[in-house]
Amino acid sequence: MPRPRSDEKRIAILEAATRVIVKQGLSAPTMVIAKEAGVANGSLFTYFETKTDLFNQLFLELKMEMATGAMNLPVDAEVREQFFHLWKKWMNWAISNPEKRRAIAQLSVSDEITPVTRAAGHKMMAHVADLLERARAHGPMQKVSMVFLVALMNSVAEATMDFMTQDPANAKKHSKEGFEAFWRMLN
Amino acid sequence: MPRPRSDEKRIAILEAATRVIVKQGLSAPTMVIAKEAGVANGSLFTYFETKTDLFNQLFLELKMEMATGAMNLPVDAEVREQFFHLWKKWMNWAISNPEKRRAIAQLSVSDEITPVTRAAGHKMMAHVADLLERARAHGPMQKVSMVFLVALMNSVAEATMDFMTQDPANAKKHSKEGFEAFWRMLN
Amino acid sequence: MPRPRSDEKRIAILEAATRVIVKQGLSAPTMVIAKEAGVANGSLFTYFETKTDLFNQLFLELKMEMATGAMNLPVDAEVREQFFHLWKKWMNWAISNPEKRRAIAQLSVSDEITPVTRAAGHKMMAHVADLLERARAHGPMQKVSMVFLVALMNSVAEATMDFMTQDPANAKKHSKEGFEAFWRMLN
Amino acid sequence: MPRPRSDEKRIAILEAATRVIVKQGLSAPTMVIAKEAGVANGSLFTYFETKTDLFNQLFLELKMEMATGAMNLPVDAEVREQFFHLWKKWMNWAISNPEKRRAIAQLSVSDEITPVTRAAGHKMMAHVADLLERARAHGPMQKVSMVFLVALMNSVAEATMDFMTQDPANAKKHSKEGFEAFWRMLN
DNA sequence: AATGAATGAGCCTTCATTCAT
DNA sequence: AATGAATGAAGGCTCATTCAT
Numbered sequence: 206m207p208r209p210r211s212d213e214k215r216i217a218i219l220e221a222a223t224r225v226i227v228k229q230g231l232s233a234p235t236m237v238i239a240k241e242a243g244v245a246n247g248s249l250f251t252y253f254e255t256k257t258d259l260f261n262q263l264f265l266e267l268k269m270e271m272a273t274g275a276m277n278l279p280v281d282a283e284v285r286e287q288f289f290h291l292w293k294k295w296m297n298w299a300i301s302n303p304e305k306r307r308a309i310a311q312l313s314v315s316d317e318i319t320p321v322t323r324a325a326g327h328k329m330m331a332h333v334a335d336l337l338e339r340a341r342a343h344g345p346m347q348k349v350s351m352v353f354l355v356a357l358m359n360s361v362a363e364a365t366m367d368f369m370t371q372d373p374a375n376a377k378k379h380s381k382e383g384f385e386a387f388w389r390m391l392n
Numbered sequence: 393m394p395r396p397r398s399d400e401k402r403i404a405i406l407e408a409a410t411r412v413i414v415k416q417g418l419s420a421p422t423m424v425i426a427k428e429a430g431v432a433n434g435s436l437f438t439y440f441e442t443k444t445d446l447f448n449q450l451f452l453e454l455k456m457e458m459a460t461g462a463m464n465l466p467v468d469a470e471v472r473e474q475f476f477h478l479w480k481k482w483m484n485w486a487i488s489n490p491e492k493r494r495a496i497a498q499l500s501v502s503d504e505i506t507p508v509t510r511a512a513g514h515k516m517m518a519h520v521a522d523l524l525e526r527a528r529a530h531g532p533m534q535k536v537s538m539v540f541l542v543a544l545m546n547s548v549a550e551a552t553m554d555f556m557t558q559d560p561a562n563a564k565k566h567s568k569e570g571f572e573a574f575w576r577m578l579n
Numbered sequence: 580m581p582r583p584r585s586d587e588k589r590i591a592i593l594e595a596a597t598r599v600i601v602k603q604g605l606s607a608p609t610m611v612i613a614k615e616a617g618v619a620n621g622s623l624f625t626y627f628e629t630k631t632d633l634f635n636q637l638f639l640e641l642k643m644e645m646a647t648g649a650m651n652l653p654v655d656a657e658v659r660e661q662f663f664h665l666w667k668k669w670m671n672w673a674i675s676n677p678e679k680r681r682a683i684a685q686l687s688v689s690d691e692i693t694p695v696t697r698a699a700g701h702k703m704m705a706h707v708a709d710l711l712e713r714a715r716a717h718g719p720m721q722k723v724s725m726v727f728l729v730a731l732m733n734s735v736a737e738a739t740m741d742f743m744t745q746d747p748a749n750a751k752k753h754s755k756e757g758f759e760a761f762w763r764m765l766n
Numbered sequence: 767m768p769r770p771r772s773d774e775k776r777i778a779i780l781e782a783a784t785r786v787i788v789k790q791g792l793s794a795p796t797m798v799i800a801k802e803a804g805v806a807n808g809s810l811f812t813y814f815e816t817k818t819d820l821f822n823q824l825f826l827e828l829k830m831e832m833a834t835g836a837m838n839l840p841v842d843a844e845v846r847e848q849f850f851h852l853w854k855k856w857m858n859w860a861i862s863n864p865e866k867r868r869a870i871a872q873l874s875v876s877d878e879i880t881p882v883t884r885a886a887g888h889k890m891m892a893h894v895a896d897l898l899e900r901a902r903a904h905g906p907m908q909k910v911s912m913v914f915l916v917a918l919m920n921s922v923a924e925a926t927m928d929f930m931t932q933d934p935a936n937a938k939k940h941s942k943e944g945f946e947a948f949w950r951m952l953n
Numbered sequence: 954a955a956t957g958a959a960t961g962a963g964c965c966t967t968c969a970t971t972c973a974t
Numbered sequence: 975a976a977t978g979a980a981t982g983a984a985g986g987c988t989c990a991t992t993c994a995t
Binding site: 383 | 416417419497498501502503532533536537539540543544546547548550551552554555559566569570572573574576577
């Protein structure tokens with residue numbers, strides 16, 4: 206596992222970028238990101254070839270982290286229960302990491318994120334797609350394109366996250382309402 | 393007595409901005425926008441004080457156009473029918489104006505759009521909110537926050553639009569599927 | 580006397596320029612000057628071909644006004660008395676027109692004022708030079724270059740004016756002190 | 767460890783600015799100054815935050831250099847001799863550095879030079895003021911405001927410098943004439 | 954003649970990237 | 975590898991001047 210240079214610093218830069226993007230948007234100077242990470246501006250470029258490269262890597266890293274919750278689901282449970290488990294993990298991550306979520310949102314609409322990166326991001330949702338496949342079986346959406354379904358799920362999840370972040374006191378309630386709205390869509 | 397400020401030119405700039413934003417993102421140089429509009433770069437600033445101002449006005453203009461479809465609904469029809477009518481108009485606008493939709497998406501996440509502009513944008517959806525209020529009555533979402541509901545509707549609509557734009561051949565079918573998924577959420 | 584266009588407006592622009600130059604310096608936009616004069620920015624250029632032209636004409640106009648006081652001196656009086664009379668008129672003009680004085684100061688150092696304009700400005704002091712010629716006769720400066728003498732006189736006068744403007748309450752006293760200092764130089 | 771910020775370059779920029787200001791005035795583009803200094807336009811801004819900052823620092827630097835001559839006067843000499851010594855040093859600097867003098871003149875009237883900078887510039891003349899105080903004792907100007915006196919001295923000195931620069935062949939003679947005229951003012 | 958919109962060159966400054974140390 | 979100075983292209987905006995009305 207030959208990881209050249211300090212992985213600590215690489216991560217520090219990625220985390221700094223997340224924070225700075227939320228505050229200043231994607232036009233944030235690399236110098237600001239570097240300063241926030243506690244490294245010299247030039248050092249940023251020993252870890253990431255270009256600013257675009259940094260953004261693409263960050264996008265993937267965040268997507269990956271977000272998808273991690275989709276692992277280790279209770280296998281023998283009912284589909285709905287499995288899905289709800291996943292949903293909760295997801296929502297939990299969202300309110301625990303509001304900045305990362307916002308950064309993903311910004312990066313998602315950027316034209317700096319290459320199609321390749323986007324595709325890689327989608328792959329991480331493969332597990333979820335499997336589950337979704339089983340969840341819609343026999344329901345009214347059994348013939349709908351999987352891509353569309355994933356998009357719908359994502360959009361409902363995003364809306365729910367937004368709302369939870371805005372009203373954290375009732376986060377749990379909103380999470381449940383969101384899930385049930387989604388489930389009604391499927392069944 | 394002098395050459396009057398032409399509304400045509402103003403609109404040409406707004407339309408040019410829409411096109412350029414889709415192609416190059418919000419970082420598109422004002423000079424490119426001006427050239428695309430067929431005016432000198434300096435002229436852009438006689439119509440819009442700053443680039444930010446241009447973006448805010450464009451955002452509103454697009455939102456307004458998008459909301460126009462929500463008017464003149466068949467009043468005596470059933471709620472579901474009224475809503476479907478609205479939905480179709482909306483989707484229709486979306487596939488007819490894919491660039492405008494993308495531009496809105498870009499502008500929405502920009503930190504250049506002021507809260508005031510955003511608020512004004514929301515107001516235009518008031519009609520829809522009324523209809524939504526009646527649509528959810530008696531259903532499982534009767535106690536959910538209106539803000540949340542609007543967000544959910546938007547997100548489902550957006551996902552549907554995206555999908556329709558990607559697969560225009562089956563646009564009508566996707567539109568219907570999207571609407572029904574949404575309606576199931578409400579009832 | 581075919582004076583085309585309105586002389587009123589020409590003067591309004593010159594006066595506006597004086598005021599604006601004092602406030603904003605020579606880099607003041609022509610548009611600001613025009614607005615201050617109550618005319619459209621384009622109109623300024625029907626009265627003055629270029630900004631540089633405006634500045635040159637203004638310089639001359641102000642110099643001329645300043646030199647006007649040097650006329651109509653009491654011919655049969657003693658030289659010193661004549662000179663003092665001139666001096667007082669001059670100082671009086673200065674404290675009555677502080678803005679014009681400041682404008683001249685700004686214009687004098689500008690590289691936009693052509694040598695021709697400067698030369699014309701000097702000519703207006705011819706009267707004074709005559710008087711100065713007689714004043715220095717037999718004194719210690721009888722062999723000094725006239726140009727130098729004029730420069731010295733000017734510089735002492737300017738310093739006096741500055742001081743009078745700063746402390747208008749004792750203007751008269753300062754005027755006298757300045758004159759006597761100058762006279763001591765000559766005799 | 768990185769290339770250290772070089773004082774040489776800072777000075778090169780200041781000197782370049784001096785030359786360019788003389789030729790083109792204060793509106794000279796920073797890019798021209800940078801090129802004249804042999805650095806990239808961007809580099810100018812690592813040494814001076816803004817163009818205004820550059821001008822203020824240059825003003826002070828020049829004033830300081832000019833005032834340096836006022837040091838190390840022959841302490842036990844007569845006042846007049848001390849003053850003449852100072853005067854000669856001053857005039858000498860002036861004809862040796864005609865560009866610096868012109869640059870100071872331009873900067874002095876600029877509204878970009880802050881009051882703070884001006885005040886700092888004045889402080890450097892403190893030594894001279896002391897000497898002037900002794901020089902005017904018992905003379906006709908013993909009750910005149912010190913500020914006025916300094917202004918008078920400056921104005922006579924400036925006029926003398928101008929004349930010396932114009933006719934360098936007789937520089938020494940003009941210098942003496944200027945000084946004696948000034949001294950006559952005081953005594 | 955008067956107006957003010959149209960033009961486009963120009964300027965200060967920023968910033969991604971490179972490079973000397 | 976790390977640092978931060980050096981580079982220079984680029985961009986938003988200004989403004990003198992021109993021109994259609």
